[in-house]
Amino acid sequence: MPALARSSEPAVAQGSSAVVAEIGAGLQARRPHISPKYLYDTLGSRLFEAICELDEYYPTRTEAAIFARHGEEIAACIGQGVSLIDLGAGNCAKAASLFPLLRPRQYVPLDISAEFLGEAVAGLQQRFPAIAMTPLGVDFSAGFQLPEHVSQTRRVFFYPGSSIGNFSPPQAVGLLRNLRDNLGADGGLLIGIDLVKQSSVLDAAYNDALGVTAAFNLNLLRHVNRLAGANFDLRQWQHCAYFDEAASRIEMHLQAQCDVTVRWQDGVRQFARGDRIHTEDSYKYTRSGFRQLLESAGFEAVQYWTDPANWFAVLYARA
Ligand code: AVI
Numbered sequence: 422m423p424a425l426a427r428s429s430e431p432a433v434a435q436g437s438s439a440v441v442a443e444i445g446a447g448l449q450a451r452r453p454h455i456s457p458k459y460l461y462d463t464l465g466s467r468l469f470e471a472i473c474e475l476d477e478y479y480p481t482r483t484e485a486a487i488f489a490r491h492g493e494e495i496a497a498c499i500g501q502g503v504s505l506i507d508l509g510a511g512n513c514a515k516a517a518s519l520f521p522l523l524r525p526r527q528y529v530p531l532d533i534s535a536e537f538l539g540e541a542v543a544g545l546q547q548r549f550p551a552i553a554m555t556p557l558g559v560d561f562s563a564g565f566q567l568p569e570h571v572s573q574t575r576r577v578f579f580y581p582g583s584s585i586g587n588f589s590p591p592q593a594v595g596l597l598r599n600l601r602d603n604l605g606a607d608g609g610l611l612i613g614i615d616l617v618k619q620s621s622v623l624d625a626a627y628n629d630a631l632g633v634t635a636a637f638n639l640n641l642l643r644h645v646n647r648l649a650g651a652n653f654d655l656r657q658w659q660h661c662a663y664f665d666e667a668a669s670r671i672e673m674h675l676q677a678q679c680d681v682t683v684r685w686q687d688g689v690r691q692f693a694r695g696d697r698i699h700t701e702d703s704y705k706y707t708r709s710g711f712r713q714l715l716e717s718a719g720f721e722a723v724q725y726w727t728d729p730a731n732w733f734a735v736l737y738a739r740a
Pocket residue numbers: 472480582583584585586587627634701702703
């Protein structure tokens with residue numbers, strides 16, 4: 422496992438040869454792709470915050486309503502005084518909404534967008550001075566080690582927002598197994614998942630009328646220009662997202678609006694008008710499908726909460 426990055430360091434080093442090689446390999450692939458982790462530079466994290474406010478993007482408010490309605494039951498299930506390890510914490514708002522009930526001893530938010538995370542935690546520490554906070558700017562999907570003081574307390578991983586859906590099912594099992602191996606005695610996992618529903622609701626959530634999701638997707642090219650010295654012209658690319666019912670996932674792509682030659686630090690590729698770069702998947706699960714996924718990673722689902730329309734679910738699982 423890689424050593425932990427300090428919170429002040431960017432989790433994705435600008436122009437590092439590994440990053441340029443990864444981006445280059447994706448752009449040269451038969452089906453070109455760029456990892457969704459590059460959606461999250463500081464502006465990308467802000468755009469994602471804006472997405473969470475949109476009328477069409479139901480997951481955030483639906484999950485928040487589940488926390489508000491069932492918070493006491495959730496806290497009773499987890500117990501107080503734990504180390505809460507928030508995976509992909511972003512602005513930390515979801516964890517903060519649970520602090521009054523959960524009263525964690527320690528809060529350890531992890532996020533690839535280190536600068537954005539640092540700002541969020543600075544504000545949060547003032548609101549909750551009794552909770553020890555250790556922000557870590559890391560790409561946790563690549564593996565991570567927890568600091569010694571966290572390893573000594575009862576650990577609960579918090580993975581809200583259905584971010585697990587941004588991994589393919591085999592990758593998700595690998596990530597969950599890694600969490601299970603780091604759980605320690607009596608630990609747990611509180612996780613949010615987006616459920617399968619009408620495709621019109623899903624399509625609208627990823628094609629909002631304001632164009633915020635389009636900006637979020639296009640910003641990835643801006644980030645890649647900076648990271649890999651690429652020359653993407655954002656005006657030549659268009660956001661495209663749709664629900665693939667057979668695969669049970671939203672696919673997000675960027676589509677060339679004309680013939681384009683893209684150059685980066687050590688590569689070049691021609692794209693014809695209509696060619697696409699795959700930028701993200703967002704898997705939608707059924708209750709039983711996700712339970713199976715948890716079980717194949719060595720977890721047992723202990724409790725399940727959902728909203729009245731069955732659009733989103735929160736699960737607590739133990740090893
Ligand atoms: C972070 N993740 C759960 C979001 C999702 O819904 O898959 C990312 C996102 N992509 C477009 N809109 C939101």
